[in-house]
Amino acid sequence: MRSTSRQRLYRTEAIILRRQDFGEADKLLTLYTPGLGKTRVLAKGVRKPKSRKGGHVELFTHSNLLIAKGRSLDIVTQAETIHSFLPIRRDLLRTSYAYYAAELVDKFTEEGVENRPLFDLFLDALFWLGDAEDLDLPLRYFELHLLGCVGYRPQLFQCLRCTRPIESVTSFFSPEDGGLLCSGCGKRERGCQEVSPQALATLRYLQTRDYAVCQRLKVDGPAHEELETLMRRYIIYLLERKLKSVDFIDALRREETASARPILEERIGS
Numbered sequence: 514m515r516s517t518s519r520q521r522l523y524r525t526e527a528i529i530l531r532r533q534d535f536g537e538a539d540k541l542l543t544l545y546t547p548g549l550g551k552t553r554v555l556a557k558g559v560r561k562p563k564s565r566k567g568g569h570v571e572l573f574t575h576s577n578l579l580i581a582k583g584r585s586l587d588i589v590t591q592a593e594t595i596h597s598f599l600p601i602r603r604d605l606l607r608t609s610y611a612y613y614a615a616e617l618v619d620k621f622t623e624e625g626v627e628n629r630p631l632f633d634l635f636l637d638a639l640f641w642l643g644d645a646e647d648l649d650l651p652l653r654y655f656e657l658h659l660l661g662c663v664g665y666r667p668q669l670f671q672c673l674r675c676t677r678p679i680e681s682v683t684s685f686f687s688p689e690d691g692g693l694l695c696s697g698c699g700k701r702e703r704g705c706q707e708v709s710p711q712a713l714a715t716l717r718y719l720q721t722r723d724y725a726v727c728q729r730l731k732v733d734g735p736a737h738e739e740l741e742t743l744m745r746r747y748i749i750y751l752l753e754r755k756l757k758s759v760d761f762i763d764a765l766r767r768e769e770t771a772s773a774r775p776i777l778e779e780r781i782g783s
């Protein structure tokens with residue numbers, strides 16, 4: 514009997530992507546793991562004040578979990594924090610950015626599909642979002658590389674219609690085509706966004722270089738706005754829906770903290 518019970522346990526690292534109340538005192542956790550991809554497990558009793566596991570399965574926590582196979586849902590039996598990402602938790606804007614990153618991972622992945630590069634990218638991004646002064650820079654880097662990891666790497670060098678190389682003049686981003694069109698092909702197209710040479714240079718830089726180099730980039734406000742609009746439109750097009758976390762980021766920027774805070778805190782859970 515002993516060997517059977519051992520086979521029914523497995524250990525994995527995980528980042529907590531999502532938490533939902535389940536039953537009286539439990540939480541249903543959506544995890545992102547290096548070897549199993551996205552998976553859902555039950556954490557029993559974690560909503561009780563005295564729960565020992567509770568602190569180790571908070572949103573964004575990088576934890577080491579021991580999980581028992583269950584008939585319908587697997588169950589967390591032990592949890593130990595590896596990284597708690599306190600800087601993200603202490604700052605509401607950082608929290609909203611991390612929440613957006615987690616929502617992207619959740620929406621762009623299927624359960625049970627391993628994607629180690631995406632796990633590594635997401636883990637790195639949580640450090641960057643706790644650390645960066647200009648939060649939009651790591652977020653754009655994360656979006657671009659996440660899209661690469663899940664098969665939607667935007668084409669930024671060649672026109673997707675006439676295949677000519679894109680020069681550093683005004684070009685057009687087409688969500689439908691998944692990348693750039695040259696000025697000749699793009700200006701006749703509906704649903705394309707004009708891309709300035711500065712925004713294009715930034716996108717290319719972020720797509721092709723390591724974050725260690727990219728974090729030194731200085732991007733001005735208008736270019737950031739342009740890039741955010743472009744990436745959001747592409748992502749909304751791919752997912753065929755808007756993300757909830759985008760509303761939180763926007764509300765915080767408009768300084769509507771009073772309305773955003775309780776909803777965000779409720780989602781993050783404690």
Ligand SMILES: [Zn+2]
Binds near residue numbers: 673674676698
């Ligand atoms: Zn063209």
